[in-house]
Amino acid sequence: xxxxxxxxxxxxxxxxxxxxxxxxxxxxxxxxxxxxxxxxxxxxxxxxxxxxxxxxxxxxxxxxxxxxxxxxxxxxxxxxxxxxxxxxxxxxxxxxxxxxxxxxxxxxxxxxxxxxxxxxxxxxxxxxxxxxxxxxxxxxxxxxxxxxxxxxxxxxxxxxxxxxxxxxxxxxxxxxxxxxxxxxxxxxxxxxxxxxxxxxxxxxxxxxxxxxxxxxxxxxxxxxxxxxxxxxxxxxxxxxxxxxxxxxxxxxxxxxxxxxxxxxxxxxxxxxxxxxxxxxxxxxxxxxxxxxxxxxxxxxxxxxxxxxxxxxxxxxxxxxxxxxxxxxxxxxxxxxxxxxxxxxxxxxxxxxxxxxxxxxxxxxxxxxxxxxxxxxxxxxxxxxxxxxxxxxxxxx
Numbered sequence: 001x002x003x004x005x006x007x008x009x010x011x012x013x014x015x016x017x018x019x020x021x022x023x024x025x026x027x028x029x030x031x032x033x034x035x036x037x038x039x040x041x042x043x044x045x046x047x048x049x050x051x052x053x054x055x056x057x058x059x060x061x062x063x064x065x066x067x068x069x070x071x072x073x074x075x076x077x078x079x080x081x082x083x084x085x086x087x088x089x090x091x092x093x094x095x096x097x098x099x100x101x102x103x104x105x106x107x108x109x110x111x112x113x114x115x116x117x118x119x120x121x122x123x124x125x126x127x128x129x130x131x132x133x134x135x136x137x138x139x140x141x142x143x144x145x146x147x148x149x150x151x152x153x154x155x156x157x158x159x160x161x162x163x164x165x166x167x168x169x170x171x172x173x174x175x176x177x178x179x180x181x182x183x184x185x186x187x188x189x190x191x192x193x194x195x196x197x198x199x200x201x202x203x204x205x206x207x208x209x210x211x212x213x214x215x216x217x218x219x220x221x222x223x224x225x226x227x228x229x230x231x232x233x234x235x236x237x238x239x240x241x242x243x244x245x246x247x248x249x250x251x252x253x254x255x256x257x258x259x260x261x262x263x264x265x266x267x268x269x270x271x272x273x274x275x276x277x278x279x280x281x282x283x284x285x286x287x288x289x290x291x292x293x294x295x296x297x298x299x300x301x302x303x304x305x306x307x308x309x310x311x312x313x314x315x316x317x318x319x320x321x322x323x324x325x326x327x328x329x330x331x332x333x334x335x336x337x338x339x340x341x342x343x344x345x346x347x348x349x350x351x352x353x354x355x356x357x358x359x360x361x362x363x364x365x366x367x368x369x370x371x372x373x374x375x376x377x378x379x380x381x382x383x384x385x386x387x388x389x390x391x392x393x394x395x396x
Contacts, residue, residue: 048079049089056113060101062138066175067101068216069133074113080122094118096126101135108134136175143172143185145205147226153191154230157270157306160199161229163189167221172207174217182217183210187224199228232268232306239265239299240279241315245287250322253286258294258314265299266309273304280308284315292318 052075058067074096078085088094094117101111110132115124147163154160165187172182187203202225207215239262241255257263265280284297294316299308 045082046080047082047085048077049085050075050077051089051092054092054096057095057097057116058101059097059099060135064138065102065106066136066138066173066178066218067098067133068136068175068178069108070098070131071128075127076115077125077127078118078122079124080119084119084121088119088122098131098133101133104135106135106137108132134175136177138173139176139179140171140173141179141182142169143182143207144169145224146184146186147228148186148188149199149226149228150191153193153195155194155196157233157268158196158230159233161231163226163228165227166225170205170224171220172217173220174215178215178217181209181215182207184208185219187226189226189228195230198230199226201226233271233274234266234268235274235277236264236266237277237280239263239313240281242281242283243286244283245285247286248288248290251290252320252322253289254318254320255284256316256318258316262310262313265313267302267305268307269302269305273302277302277305282313282315284317286317289317289319290321292316 053073054076056070056074058070060067076096078088094115096113097116098111099114110130112130113126115126118124145165145168147165149160149163151160170185172179172185185205185207187205189199189201189203191199202223204223205219205221207217207219209215239257241257243253243255247253267274267277267280280299280302282297282299284295294314296312297315298312299310301308
């Protein structure tokens with residue numbers, strides 16, 4: 001018995017028996033599963049499936065022709081062996097093609113869409129079964145892109161700068177007859193109310209005719225990015241200076257702006273306020289100032305104004321000291337007039353006195369002359385008498 005167990009043939013026989021047993025078990029399990037999953041026991045079944053939203057491939061020289069009239073998508077119902085239908089539905093390994101359109105040439109045509117790459121074991125029905133298309137000569141032109149932005153959506157007191165685009169121009173291609181109708185090519189920017197911040201949006205580009213109707217054309221690129229800077233309304237106005245406070249008595253003040261670039265300021269605020277603002281008033285306090293100086297003055301926010309640029313400016317205050325107060329000048333003037341009047345009176349008196357003296361002198365001078373003459377005359381007769389007396393004595 002021991003010899004049998006140790007015999008190599010015994011070992012091979014046992015191994016073969018186990019292998020046969022294992023094969024029988026596995027074969028039984030597979031057959032059991034097949035019977036469970038396929039009640040028809042290997043009989044082939046058919047099924048159908050509708051596949052929708054299939055793109056249409058247009059077989060035409062697109063550099064030469066432009067085709068219109070195709071629907072955006074089509075659908076197909078396929079019928080055939082269940083496993084092929086399932087596989088085709090999952091993979092969609094076929095295309096709906098408008099074949100050989102170059103051969104048709106310019107004009108209007110009715111065609112059928114043909115599935116290419118579909119298994120020959122499947123039957124199909126395409127919807128729509130026929131398509132009426134128009135083939136025209138293609139034309140390509142470059143158009144400048146405009147931006148359609150509703151500025152009324154901005155918040156009160158805000159304004160939008162000129163929009164900028166990542167593409168200023170686009171290529172518009174289509175039938176020559178349609179290209180002739182292009183009036184505007186625009187990027188429409190949707191907005192909300194009370195916009196206060198900058199806008200950056202990527203939006204589609206559309207071509208429209210003179211009536212605003214969208215045209216059936218191809219645009220490259222289809223979308224552009226629009227940037228619009230939004231900022232508060234602003235206006236630049238000159239600064240007007242005026243004195244405030246309590247100026248020192250006896251001093252005159254002249255106000256001026258130190259830096260020429262600060263003679264104008266930029267203000268932001270409501271449009272109504274800006275419309276009514278022609279200059280920016282600024283009061284400068286001169287209280288206690290007795291010599292020329294410079295002073296940094298803050299620019300206040302007026303009613304309806306939100307910002308002022310610059311916020312402060314340097315003002316030069318030129319001080320001039322008055323020579324005399326006005327009242328003292330008047331007194332001095334009156335005193336001068338009185339002094340002048342007195343001097344004039346004295347001069348007149350002196351002139352009168354001098355004149356009187358001269359008159360007196362002149363009147364005395366003739367009298368003296370008269371007296372002297374009389375004396376001479378008196379002396380002359382006496383001499384004659386003496387002569388006569390001498391002659392008498394001599395005769396005697």
